[in-house]
Amino acid sequence: MHYLILILVLYLFWLLLSGHLTLFFLSLGLISVLLIAWLQHRMDQIDREPALLKITLKLFRYAGWLSWNVLLSNIDVVRRIWDPKLPIDPVWERLDIHVKSAREKTLYANSITLTPGTLTTDIKDDHFLIHTLTPEGMKQLREGEMEKQIKRLRI
Amino acid sequence: MLFAAVVAIIVTMGLALIRACLGPTAYDRMLATNMVGTKAVLLIAVGGHALGWSGYADIALLYAMINFISSIAVMRFFEYQKTLPSQEDE
Amino acid sequence: MDTLLNFLSASCFLIGGFLCITGGVGLLRFPDFFTRVHAAGVTETLATPLLITGIILNQPDLSLDSIKLLMIMLIVLATNPTASHAMTKAALHGGLVPFTRSKGDAEKEAKKQTSQKNSSETGGDISTP
Missing domain, CATH: 3.30.1370.10 (K Homology domain, type 1)
Incomplete structure (x- = not known):
């Protein structure tokens, strides 16, 4: 579940930083976001504490x-x-x-x-x-x- | 006013460079270098806005991240370079 | 409205520039490393937000650049304490002892802490996993 949130937030971040809405840039963004989510998944196997900050x-x-x-x-x-x-x-x-x-x-x-x-x-x-x-x-x-x-x- | 801000940032970088040259310890020099880095981020942002560049915010954002990582890396290096010989002595 | 925004951004630039120079002067005037970190903190915690707010107010309209500038501000504010902490910790491990004018409890505490630190040196360090 929290990987879904991570992917959504990262993709929003990518859209904010790039500002281009062509198919090429959107797919590049998707690839890098998925890569980061995979890296995060690998790192979570070492670090057990889930890092979800409740923004209140x-x-x-x-x-x-x-x-x-x-x-x-x-x-x-x-x-x-x-x-x-x-x-x-x-x-x-x-x-x-x-x-x-x-x-x-x-x-x-x-x-x-x-x-x-x-x-x-x-x-x-x-x-x-x-x-x-x-x-x-x-x-x-x-x-x-x-x-x-x-x-x-x-x- | 933009001009005044740019001049102030450059003067500050000069002061920090003086400290980096004088600095009695390596840590003083690193502190000054870190400050020059932060001021460089500001200089890119303010100067880029003054000159009407496009995309200056991206460069400043990238430089802010790299500056942080480089100062952390150098400080870790100094930390262990100093402690390792003392442990060997014991 | 426009003149008000111009006035606000101009004062942000002026105060921010003054604070930058203040930090530089403090970096030169203060007597030892640990006090110089405080001086550097002034430029990074107040001058950076002021200058960046000045740029945002000076722009003709809100755009993607404003959001990026806000991100720069957040990154500098979030990373600055971590960097100063790493620096002071490295300095302490390197054997630098803070300069204190009033001898007394603080000095005793400092001695106790350094001896404690030396004894726990081999036991490992919290921040290094």
Whole structure:
């Protein structure tokens, strides 16, 4: 079933990228999409975890919340770069995490890295190693607002 | 305004190249190179739009993908090149 | 309507260009590798979307190119954290230790982590299957 979805999505992607609607291009697209589906089938025999991301309204709301945060921290980092005194005080500490699944961890670590001023340097079973530009960034992460938002997604 | 954006991107690429030449460690150089790559994607997109090219978006899209893969590949290479001799010492 | 769109795209280009240069300056001014990654993040997380939004608004009408530009934006935003993570992880394995101004808990933590890392070096690594 999920190969059918994969083929449909990939073919739509092909149509968007090519923009030509002649028989030659359409059949070329079909051949490459089927080839990719076959490769995907071969790879699934090694990787048991089915990678189907449920795209829900909550995910979009999270994306909006994240981009707002990225904007705010961008302004902060830009201000620090242009300040002649360079008011930075880097911190490198461990951050305990409460999310369990690999998918949530990936999303959490990538969200932290996407936000300027905070950076995930290493991922372990129950904690991340976080490098932040200022102690305030670390304090904000410890409050765990982002983690709460990710837990609420239930992906 | 398009002209200003193009000039800004080229200036940024120059700054990143300075860092790539100065960079005390290989990682600094790789960071600068990655940034030059991202800026090249933007330069293709903005410059292509300014000059009225057709199909510039395809080239920029392809370059964005290749840039990512190349930086990952080079970083993996550095990671194992550095760790393997220390393991042999132990 | 047209003048509004022109104004919006012009301001997107101006702010995006300024942010690009900011990232470049930060890359030169910051003291060590890990802080430079933060500076590079500024150019890639905000300057890229702004410049691409500027191009989309500057086009006479919506076309396939707009969708492709949106895809470029999504790809850059999705791959940038992964690339920075790969770089910092490689730097940590290469033995680079972040520069911290305030000695104390952070320093102790760092020492503990590096010793832990060295001991677990032979035990294998999460990201390498």
